[in-house]
Amino acid sequence: MKKINTTTEEVPSISILSLNNVYKTLSGKEILHGVSLEVLTGEIFGFLGPNGAGKTTTMKCILGLLEPEAWELQILGSPELTREIRHHIGFMPENTYLYKYLTGREFLRFNGKFFDIPKEELEDRIDTLIQKVGLEHAQDKLLAQYSKGMLQRIGLAQAIINRPKIVFLDEPMSGLDPVGRKMVKDLMLELKAEGTTIFFNTHILSDVESICDHFAIIHFGKIVANQKVSDLTGTLEDYFMEVISKTKEGIGDVI
Ligand SMILES: Nc1ncnc2c1ncn2[C@@H]1O[C@H](COP(=O)(O)OP(=O)(O)O)[C@@H](O)[C@H]1O
Numbered sequence: 001m002k003k004i005n006t007t008t009e010e011v012p013s014i015s016i017l018s019l020n021n022v023y024k025t026l027s028g029k030e031i032l033h034g035v036s037l038e039v040l041t042g043e044i045f046g047f048l049g050p051n052g053a054g055k056t057t058t059m060k061c062i063l064g065l066l067e068p069e070a071w072e073l074q075i076l077g078s079p080e081l082t083r084e085i086r087h088h089i090g091f092m093p094e095n096t097y098l099y100k101y102l103t104g105r106e107f108l109r110f111n112g113k114f115f116d117i118p119k120e121e122l123e124d125r126i127d128t129l130i131q132k133v134g135l136e137h138a139q140d141k142l143l144a145q146y147s148k149g150m151l152q153r154i155g156l157a158q159a160i161i162n163r164p165k166i167v168f169l170d171e172p173m174s175g176l177d178p179v180g181r182k183m184v185k186d187l188m189l190e191l192k193a194e195g196t197t198i199f200f201n202t203h204i205l206s207d208v209e210s211i212c213d214h215f216a217i218i219h220f221g222k223i224v225a226n227q228k229v230s231d232l233t234g235t236l237e238d239y240f241m242e243v244i245s246k247t248k249e250g251i252g253d254v255i
């Protein structure tokens with residue numbers, strides 16, 4: 001398979017995110033069983049796994065939306081998610097709840113105000129972002145009138161309004177048609193080219209093959225694979241099926 005702009009060799013090996021032994025219980029059920037991961041600066045990292053595997057829960061822990069029972073974290077060189085560190089992080093949740101009665105431009109302005117960006121600079125950034133995500137024609141329309149693909153694109157613009165060093169995207173291509181998926185993938189590659197590190201959750205294997213430098217697979221709350229895309233010897237689908245079939249709930253090889 002032809003890979004687009006995958007420059008693994010050029011990525012410096014500097015850790016931007018490291019998770020060690022994350023344990024998280026929700027409603028009495030242990031959801032994450034010792035998840036460990038490392039993401040390098042400048043790479044696109046795909047976090048794969050079947051539905052319900054623990055991808056969103058892991059992301060919520062990293063972002064401080066859930067508190068694990070035990071873990072070690074290093075993000076942007078800090079063991080804690082301080083206010084300063086948060087300013088360098090972007091996040092697009094899955095099925096973003098958007099205020100439907102704001103226009104696209106108003107929505108970006110609303111989100112930009114959380115980051116102490118001077119007013120004029122914020123308006124300039126919004127112009128650039130709207131152009132980047134191809135929503136010039138819809139910037140003054142209410143989000144209630146946006147299609148799924150348009151909502152996904154404005155959600156992505158919102159996630160990078162603070163020019164983050166690392167951006168977390170939870171299922172950014174889910175529910176999109178091929179045109180929408182291509183646009184989101186191109187945007188992710190553009191962000192990478194600008195030096196942004198991207199961590200995204202997905203269960204779409206072909207998207208990982210085409211744009212990621214590195215991937216990990218989570219299954220029943222355990223990491224069952226973690227490697228460079230360029231080190232795959234066969235297809236990701238075959239590899240995915242192989243590692244998933246080996247792991248049963250509560251047992252299996254954890255790496
Ligand atoms: N708030 C919650 N309370 C109880 N169980 C939860 C909660 N949130 C998620 N879960 C369960 O945790 C597991 C992992 O969920 P999630 O991290 O959303 O998976 P993924 O994002 O990989 O699809 C699922 O079995 C889900 O039902």
Ligand SMILES: [Mg+2]
Nearest residue numbers: 055056094201
């Ligand atoms: Mg999820």
